[in-house]
Amino acid sequence: MKPILATMVYCIKDGDVLLMLRNKEPNLGLWVGPGGKLEPGESPYDCAKRELYEETGLEVNNLYFRGLITEISPRPDWQWLMFLYVATEFSGTLVEDKREGRLSWCSLSEVMQLPIPEADSVFFQKVININMPFYQAKFVYDSDLSLVKVTEQ
Numbered sequence: 001m002k003p004i005l006a007t008m009v010y011c012i013k014d015g016d017v018l019l020m021l022r023n024k025e026p027n028l029g030l031w032v033g034p035g036g037k038l039e040p041g042e043s044p045y046d047c048a049k050r051e052l053y054e055e056t057g058l059e060v061n062n063l064y065f066r067g068l069i070t071e072i073s074p075r076p077d078w079q080w081l082m083f084l085y086v087a088t089e090f091s092g093t094l095v096e097d098k099r100e101g102r103l104s105w106c107s108l109s110e111v112m113q114l115p116i117p118e119a120d121s122v123f124f125q126k127v128i129n130i131n132m133p134f135y136q137a138k139f140v141y142d143s144d145l146s147l148v149k150v151t152e153q
Helices: 044-056 108-113 118-128
Strands: 004-013 016-022 035-037 064-072 080-087 101-107 135-141 147-152
Touching: 004 044, 004 118, 016 108, 035 044, 044 080, 064 118, 080 118, 101 108, 108 118, 118 135, 118 147
Parallel strands: 004 080, 064 135
Antiparallel strands: 004 016, 004 035, 016 101, 064 080, 135 147
């Protein structure tokens, strides 16, 4: 099964991170970083910049490539390869894309208490710290999309 290629960007400012409360699948009702699927011919870097702008109105001035996540399951619709980025410099006026979800600046110290995807709870702290090594892992789910195994590489 061919994986879906996607990006996610964590914008960090003054001890806060910009998250989106998803109002549709995948991750309905969970807080995630803005991002989305790569378009044909698009690099992960370009996708991250485009998706961030489309979903938030913010233009990124720097992107740190911080993680590469593989997610697999027996389901053909749950095969993902995610490119994770952190942005610490951006500009523009925050504008929500209501089709995707609601945006909020959340305290970095409180993110782990929010409803976030299982995988994000494993990698979030490691990815947002740009001084830590690059993060790479494989997340294996069952057919109900419950996380059953994590292999950090």
